[in-house]
Amino acid sequence: MLERQARVSTDEESAPLLQDGPENGGPQPAPTQSIADRLGSILQDPLTPFNKILLILLLVFLLLCSIFIGLFMGSQHKLNNLPDTPGGEKPPITFTSVVTVPSATTATTTATTTATVTTTFIGVPPPAPSIPPPERKECFSSECVVLSAAILSSLDITQDPCENFYEYATGGWRKAHPLPSDKGRFGSFNLLFQENQQIVKDILDGDGPIASLREPADQQLLVKLRNLYYSCMDESTLDQLGEGPLKDFVARVKKLYRGESTGIADMNDDDKEREGLTASLAFLHSRGIPALFEFIVEGDSAFDPNSMILWFQQPRLGLPSKEYFEDKTMRELYSSVLERLLLIHYEAQTENVFRALVNNDDSENSWPPWPWPPWGDDDDGGDDDGPRDHPRNATTLAEEVVKFERKLAQASLDLDILYQDPLFTYNKVPISNITETITQVNFPDYFATFTPRNYPAEVVVTYPAYTRSLTSILNQTDTDALEAYLVTRAALVLAPQLGTSTESWKAVRHLQEVLQGIKPGSVGDRAEYCVNSVDQALGFATGRYFVNETFGGDSKEKGTKVITDIVIAFKKSLSSISWMDKESAAAAAEKADAIRVKVGYPTSPNTQNAESLLRYYSLVDISKFDYFKNMLSASSSDTYKQWQQLGKQRDLDAWEMTPATVNAYFNPPANEIVFPAGILRPPFFNKDWPAYLTYGAFGQVASHELTHAFDSAGRLYNQEGKLEEWWTNATSERFKEKQSCLEKQYSSYTIDDGHGGKVHVNGNLTSGENIGDSGIIQAYRAWKAQFNESLQAGNEYLLPGLNHTRDQLFFIAFGRIWAENIKPEALVQRVRTDPHSPAQFRVDGTLHNVPEFAKAFNCSPKAKLNPPPEKRCLLWS
Known part of the structure; x- marks a missing residue:
């Protein structure tokens, strides 16, 4: 029996690092075998248990490699096709586990699902995606550092952006810019x-x-x-001129009213009063001073928007709105101010009475001028007033003027209707409807002051009921009270152009201080x-x-591109707006194409x-030494130029705002949106900014004005600026439902009145502007549409130190432009008179209806600014 030979233990197997060759007396090498020979030899020999184990391990290893490579390629494909997160970046990657294989390159990827994937690939990395994700390239130039610092300093990161984005985006700015003592409101x-x-x-x-x-x-x-x-x-x-310039002007008003300079002494009393009122009104109106009513020259929107016609409307009042006349405290304040003005301009009052009624403020030189819009006249003042000054004391007369103005206010149309319903306020009638209703004014003589050879045949009356009410009110008012009304209208408008040491300036300034919450006697620049x-x-x-x-440079071109991109985005969105049918959408696209865009300067x-x-x-006669007269001359020139347009075609190149103005506007009859150079500057615009900031800030301005063409009033003007219903009835009704949703939303907001009470925002008054603000979604879509091209061009670079996505910075740029500090009194005035909502609601109220904002900031479903769909007022989806 043959003995089985013992196998050498593998622990004892050894091999030299360098085996001896034949030249060293070592064994000769075995003949070289090919791989095929070796494989055949292996296959011919029986497999030992050890070889079987090695073969199984090899197969398992190859199988695992195949699985891992397949998983990696699949996950890489999914990652490359995921939608962009804010700013176009891919979703953040979470690292959970790593498997390392010897002699291979190891890569780890993470999906946003609950599965964890670890991928090993051998030799070379997987192919790059065809469109790479946005690189996090940051700009470290001095301009970028300053811009980043400005954004960071405007934020209040202690606030939750999903709950109070206005405070989050503007809190830092508002803290760094306290309200100046001479202003009731100050913002970006x-x-x-x-x-x-x-x-x-x-x-x-x-x-x-x-x-x-x-x-x-x-x-x-x-x-x-x-x-x-x-x-x-x-x-x-x-200071040397003192009250003189205003006293001369008022003396002229009184002479005209009394007929002392118009040759009407032989007329009966009724005719004297008629001619006197006509002459004094024409004199005031020609200098831009409102009283009893106002005429403007504008397009005939229902027939030919470019044909300039006369419009008759209610006047501006001495107090900001009709609501103030229903406040007893405010009436008393207003009466005391008028009393001070009347005492100055009716010299028969005793010096003692005058001194008793003026403020006991001896710091005359500490008062700043009040920046009211200037009005005036360049005519001489005339002689002293004569024996008629004055049959009643100033206190009684001031009270009668306040009662008279209160009646005018009550007869006036509410501002929400005046601003929001152009169909209601377009009432074209023969001029005889005015001349035969308001018989206390001789309109042929009145019109001869402005347009001697172009007597109007027709007029558009914004509120016919006011003309009838005015006639009744005039019949109930005696001549002394009416004269005092005209005197105080002139004084209220012109007193700010006097020296700050004058009593007239101080009286008017005191009224504005109370209305706007300004610190008494504060000094302005x-x-x-x-x-x-x-x-x-x-x-x-x-x-x-x-x-x-x-x-300079390409600012105009780049600003215009933002506007054009937004128009394109708006047109593209029309097909997906739920409440707009195809016919109306097509008409809306035509109107958007027809809008004239003006940028920079006329x-x-x-x-x-x-x-x-x-x-x-x-026609503006300017002297280096007579400011009062200079401003009167400028105001008279403006009035003259306006009346010269009567009966002519609209100047399509004309602007309503000057180039340095920080504002923009949409003109419905002209179907144009206009952006002065003054607003095309930081924090709204810079031609070298990354696009996400430009479209968030200036894009909001542009989209706001574009959206006005389709708001509660603008939608009633067609692509030619003509006033008509050009949407289908079904679309109009569904739009009104959306508008009603917004009105209810904003009417639920309240502000503090400064006295422990609350005042509700008027959602009807602010409806058009709220709809305009909703256009931010069009700016967002326009930015997204150009993103890839902009990224490739290097216009989506990131700023140092900002730990925000591009989407988040888009909305931060939007919020920052509304930063503002405001006194409660000024805020109440704004709520009562301004068709724009308070700044806080222009931000938070708008974003309440923008789901893309909530997605950008990953807001909880329970967050205030991430309401469920049924709680949103979605206009453009």
């Missing part, structure tokens, strides 16, 4: 306007031409601008007020130099160069 709009005006001030403070503008007429234009500015800044001359006055009077001239300083022949501007302002 006001701050930018101050910056714009500083640029204008630097131009006005100089004494030479601007080097970059070489037209000879520029020097003449600059002289006119600078003379107006110097006349405003010359406070010593204003005289230069700021004077630059504003120049811009109001000669704004297209100052705009020429402002644009030259601030609006190109009208009247304002395109220095020579044309000199002609445009030729």
